[in-house]
Amino acid sequence: MRRESKKIFNIKVNAKSALPVYEQIKRVIKLAILSRHLEEGDQLMSIREMALKLHINPNTIIKVYYQLEVEGFIYSRPGVGYFVKLDGNKIQKERYELFEKVTSEYISKVLDLGYSLEDMAEEISRKTSKKITKKILREEIDVNN
Amino acid sequence: MLTIKDLSFNYGKLKVFKNFNLHVPEGQVCLITGINGVGKSTLLRLIAGVLQPAKGEIILSEKMRERSKCKLGFISDILSLYESLTVAQLIDFHMSVYNLSHFDDSLIRHTKIGHKQKIKELSTGQKTILHLSLILSIEPKLLLIDEIIHSIDAYLRRIFLEQLIRLQSERMLTIVMVNLNFHDIEHMVDRVILLKAGEITVDEEIDELKAKVKKIISTTPLQALPILSQIDFSDHSEFFVYPFEEKQREQIDGEIVDLNLTDIVSAFIREEYA
Amino acid sequence: MLKKEFSDAFKTFMECMILLLGVPLGFVFDKLIIHYGWKLSEIFHFVFLATILIYPLVAGLTIFQSERKDRAFEYLFSLPLSRFDIIMYKIAPRFMFLLLLIIVSTFFSIFDNIWINGFNLIVVFFASSFLSISVNSFVIGVVGISFIFSAYYQASHTIHLIFIDWNPLKYNLFSTIALLSYLITAVLLLIPMGMAFWITFKNFDVKPLKWLLKSYIYIVVPTVLAFYSFIFLFFKKFAELSGL
Numbered sequence: 001m002r003r004e005s006k007k008i009f010n011i012k013v014n015a016k017s018a019l020p021v022y023e024q025i026k027r028v029i030k031l032a033i034l035s036r037h038l039e040e041g042d043q044l045m046s047i048r049e050m051a052l053k054l055h056i057n058p059n060t061i062i063k064v065y066y067q068l069e070v071e072g073f074i075y076s077r078p079g080v081g082y083f084v085k086l087d088g089n090k091i092q093k094e095r096y097e098l099f100e101k102v103t104s105e106y107i108s109k110v111l112d113l114g115y116s117l118e119d120m121a122e123e124i125s126r127k128t129s130k131k132i133t134k135k136i137l138r139e140e141i142d143v144n145n
Numbered sequence: 146m147l148t149i150k151d152l153s154f155n156y157g158k159l160k161v162f163k164n165f166n167l168h169v170p171e172g173q174v175c176l177i178t179g180i181n182g183v184g185k186s187t188l189l190r191l192i193a194g195v196l197q198p199a200k201g202e203i204i205l206s207e208k209m210r211e212r213s214k215c216k217l218g219f220i221s222d223i224l225s226l227y228e229s230l231t232v233a234q235l236i237d238f239h240m241s242v243y244n245l246s247h248f249d250d251s252l253i254r255h256t257k258i259g260h261k262q263k264i265k266e267l268s269t270g271q272k273t274i275l276h277l278s279l280i281l282s283i284e285p286k287l288l289l290i291d292e293i294i295h296s297i298d299a300y301l302r303r304i305f306l307e308q309l310i311r312l313q314s315e316r317m318l319t320i321v322m323v324n325l326n327f328h329d330i331e332h333m334v335d336r337v338i339l340l341k342a343g344e345i346t347v348d349e350e351i352d353e354l355k356a357k358v359k360k361i362i363s364t365t366p367l368q369a370l371p372i373l374s375q376i377d378f379s380d381h382s383e384f385f386v387y388p389f390e391e392k393q394r395e396q397i398d399g400e401i402v403d404l405n406l407t408d409i410v411s412a413f414i415r416e417e418y419a
Numbered sequence: 420m421l422k423k424e425f426s427d428a429f430k431t432f433m434e435c436m437i438l439l440l441g442v443p444l445g446f447v448f449d450k451l452i453i454h455y456g457w458k459l460s461e462i463f464h465f466v467f468l469a470t471i472l473i474y475p476l477v478a479g480l481t482i483f484q485s486e487r488k489d490r491a492f493e494y495l496f497s498l499p500l501s502r503f504d505i506i507m508y509k510i511a512p513r514f515m516f517l518l519l520l521i522i523v524s525t526f527f528s529i530f531d532n533i534w535i536n537g538f539n540l541i542v543v544f545f546a547s548s549f550l551s552i553s554v555n556s557f558v559i560g561v562v563g564i565s566f567i568f569s570a571y572y573q574a575s576h577t578i579h580l581i582f583i584d585w586n587p588l589k590y591n592l593f594s595t596i597a598l599l600s601y602l603i604t605a606v607l608l609l610i611p612m613g614m615a616f617w618i619t620f621k622n623f624d625v626k627p628l629k630w631l632l633k634s635y636i637y638i639v640v641p642t643v644l645a646f647y648s649f650i651f652l653f654f655k656k657f658a659e660l661s662g663l
Contacts, residue, residue, distance in 0.1 A: 015331055015405035020352035048314035052307055056332035057174055058314035156624075190624075195496040197622050217497075225493035227423075227485065234423075242420050242498050264489075 013054055021056060022063045029064070033073055033084055034095045040086040044074060146171040146319045147192065147287060152201035154191060161187050162343045164201070171206065171286075172317035174333050178324060178410055179340035180417060185323040186222055188340070189289045192321065193219035205287065218280030222291040222323075224272045228265040232258055232275065239279050252278045252308065256301065270297040277305055281312065288312075290322040294330060302329055309333065327406040337406070339413055347413060351406070357388040358409045363399030370397075374415040385412035420500065420508045427485055428478065428512035435474040441466040467527070471520050475540045478513040479547020480560040487555070492623070502621055510548060517544055538598070542605045543568055549609070549616040552623065553635045567608070567639075570646035575604035577653045585656060611642040 011028050013021050032038045044050075047065065051058040065082050068074045075085045110120050152165040161184045169175050177185050190196040192203055194217075205217070227235055236248055253260075256274045258267060267275065273293050280288065288309070294302060306329060312318045324330060337354050339347035349357065361367060361384045370393070373385040384399075394401065404412070442463050449457045486492045495505065521537035547564050554560040579600035583589040591597060615634040650657075 013332060016403050016408075018356065018403040020355065021332055022352075048311065051310045051314055054332070055303070055306060055310070055329070057335060058310060059172065059174070059335055060332070190493070193497045195493050196624055217499075219493075219497040221493045221497070223490060223493065225491055225497075226489070227491045227494065228489040229485065230423075230489075238420065238423055241422060242500065 011054060013056065022060045022067070025050075025054070025061070025064045026067060029068060030073060030094070031098070033086070034091060034098060038084045040084055042084045043080075044082040044084065046081055146173075146206045147321070148204040149192070150202050150204065152191065152203065153199045154187065154196065155199055156187075160343070162191075162198075165343065165345075167338075167345070169319060169321060169336075171319050172313075174313070174320045174322070174335045175338060176322055176324060176327075176330070176334040176336065177338045177340060178327075180414055181325075183340045184343045185340055186291050189219065189291050189321065189323055190221070193217060193221075193289055195219070195221075216283065216286040217289070218283060218285035218287070219289045220273070220276050220280060220291060220293055222293060224269070224276055224293060226264050226272065226276065229263060231261050231263050232267075233260040235264060235275075236260075236279070239282070243283050245282055248282050250278065252281075252304070255304070269293075270301045273297050274301055274305065277308060281308060284316075286316070286319060288318060288320045288322075290320065292323050292325065294322070294324060295326040295328070299329075306330065306333065327410065331406045334406070337410075339410065341417065354409060355403065355406075356391075358404055358412060359386050359389040360384070360402040360404055360408065360412075361386055361397060361399045362402065363397075365398060367397070367399070373412050374419060376415075385415075387412070420498075420505075421512070423485075424508050425512040428516055431478050431481055431513070432474065432516045435470055435477055438470040438473065439466060441469075467524070471524055471540065472543070474520055475517050475544035476547050476561065476564055478517065479544045479549075480551050480554070480557060480564070482509050482513065482548050482551045496623075506620065513548075514541075514544065517541065536592075536601075538601050538605070539572070542571060542601075542609065545609050546571070546612060549612040550635075550639075552616060552619050553632055567612075567643055570643050570650065571604055571608050573650045574607075574646045575600045577650055577657060578604055580657065580660065581653070585660060587660060608642065608646070611638050615639050 011025060013024055017024065019027075029038075029044070038044075044065070045053070047058050047061045050061045054061075065074065065076070069076060069082075072087055072090055073085060074082050076082050107117075107120065111117075147167075147169040149165060149167040152162050153160070154162045165188075177188065179185055187196065191198055227238070230238065232253070236250070239245070240248055250260075252274055256271060258271050258275060264272065264275075273296070276293075294305060297305070309318070309320065310333070313320070320333075322330070327334075331351075334351050336350050337347065338345055347354070358373070361370075362381060363384060364381045366382070367384050367386070370384070370386050371388065373387045375385065376383045389401075442459070445462045445466065446457065446459055449455055449462075483492075486495055496502075500508075517540060521540060525537065543564065546567055547560065550560060550563055550567070554563060579597050580590070582596045582600060589596075615638040618634040618638075
């Protein structure tokens with residue numbers, strides 16, 4: 001695995017969440033794939049390792065991997081493990097969907113706080129020009145936002 | 146894997162179970178909980194064969210039946226072992242009864258248990274790990290654990306759980322555990338069963354349960370919602386709703402909060418004490 | 420499991436054999452202090468008799484001692500052994516040591532005047548074993564067995580006498596009729612006791628004793644009472660005969 005994909009080791013499972021545990025983990029892995037922290041052919045942790053690391057039921061991990069496989073994000077090589085599969089078009093589509101979703105959430109949150117769309121545009125250009133984006137990327141992927 | 150049919154059991158005049166039914170499929174991690182004295186430990190003992198049912202039957206699947214209790218591991222809440230024996234003698238005894246040719250003592254060595262120590266000299270944590278080691282050596286298909294997980298320190302608890310996870314990922318282990326504390330084990334659990342007076346009042350898969358039990362913070366009393374219990378504060382109340390349906394979300398005047406297993410079970414139990 | 424039971428039985432056996440120390444001790448005691456002029460063989464006779472009577476009693480009553488002491492019942496019952504297996508593994512080694520004692524005593528009886536009825540010892544052993552599960556206190560167990568054994572002993576004599584028509588001339592402790600009387604009485608005693616034991620043991624739990632006594636109260640007590648009634652019925656005749 002590449003060095004950036006070490007981010008996947010920081011998965012935090014939230015017990016007090018409406019999202020079932022398997023869904024939370026799925027999202028983290030998906031996000032890592034979509035944001036290309038995991039590349040085509042990268043091997044995921046074995047079910048056992050993942051379960052031990054997160055201290056959760058292996059059944060849950062099995063569910064995660066199964067669903068990811070069905071959705072086409074990973075494939076399994078029996079006896080070897082689970083690997084990332086990158087279907088270019090599919091990835092594009094999913095990435096865009098996630099981008100849309102995150103943006104909508106951002107907008108609604110900002111509006112909720114009482115700021116306007118103009119404030120939003122200003123803030124975005126401020127942040128992108130100062131290249132603070134890199135700093136944002138280095139922080140943990142928070143699954144619940 | 147495990148089917149309990151029309152089980153009846155009494156302690157003298159006290160009817161603990163009457164026509165009790167339960168089915169646990171293979172590979173499931175099932176949590177049984179409830180207030181003290183409701184029959185949880187008794188149920189495990191019945192499954193383990195330590196107690197005999199008055200009526201009804203406890204059927205273990207074909208895989209288990211060949212060797213009857215050979216593939217069943219039971220760790221009781223009193224950690225019953227031969228206290229006067231040394232660790233080495235007990236391991237010997239265990240191996241001879243189960244016809245084991247070898248014994249993996251890595252766990253024991255890891256927790257610094259001396260082979261010449263008498264069982265009664267061990268701490269609760271050490272005894273638990275020893276018991277677990279003995280059970281694991283028989284490669285059980287069904288594991289029954291009674292409330293001992295939280296009477297040991299955090300580190301040993303981790304080791305214990307890691308062993309369970311290891312086992313579960315290697316072979317489809319079915320675990321039925323009784324616990325009053327869910328802190329470390331919440332993510333191990335597939336299914337939650339709440340016992341009350343010898344009957345199952347709640348039986349849900351954990352994700353389902355979390356979706357169906359919500360806390361609603363509101364200043365106005367909630368109408369037409371199935372309220373489990375509530376906590377009143379000076380200016381608002383917390384209502385625990387079960388079962389909650391997503392379609393009700395818009396109609397609710399209040400903040401809807403997701404709960405972890407401890408909060409969920411407390412909500413059910415609070416109702417019993419009310 | 421057999422290995423452990425064997426070593427437990429051996430321990431019990433050796434603990435009883437310690438009584439044999441009474442022989443040299445008694446001899447020295449007499450030589451130095453009492454001066455009754457006891458002969459070594461007399462002392463041995465007495466002590467050996469006591470030992471051989473005590474062993475089956477102790478071995479039977481302590482059959483579950485290690486489980487009681489070590490709170491190991493739950494562990495034992497969760498093992499892949501049937502209740503029947505468990506009892507067999509427990510009784511076999513202890514019975515073996517008993518047989519050893521009986522053989523040794525029979526051997527001695529050839530040379531000396533010690534005569535022990537091995538059969539009665541076996542009855543004591545089984546009665547004690549069957550009673551063991553219902554009593555937590557060893558002392559109560561001893562008292563119970565004393566009552567039970569007395570009933571058995573007296574009843575078997577009475578039956579013997581009935582068989583020989585109360586004719587003192589035919590009274591022979593070594594006759595077949597005597598043995599038959601012992602056998603019949605033993606069966607009449609041990610079968611109900613065995614039943615009570617099995618019913619209790621099959622459903623045994625670590626809960627308080629009151630749950631365990633039910634079978635004993637309903638089965639053993641009436642049996643013993645029946646024995647005593649039987650003895651009482653024929654007591655006058657027995658007294659007459661003994662008086663002669």
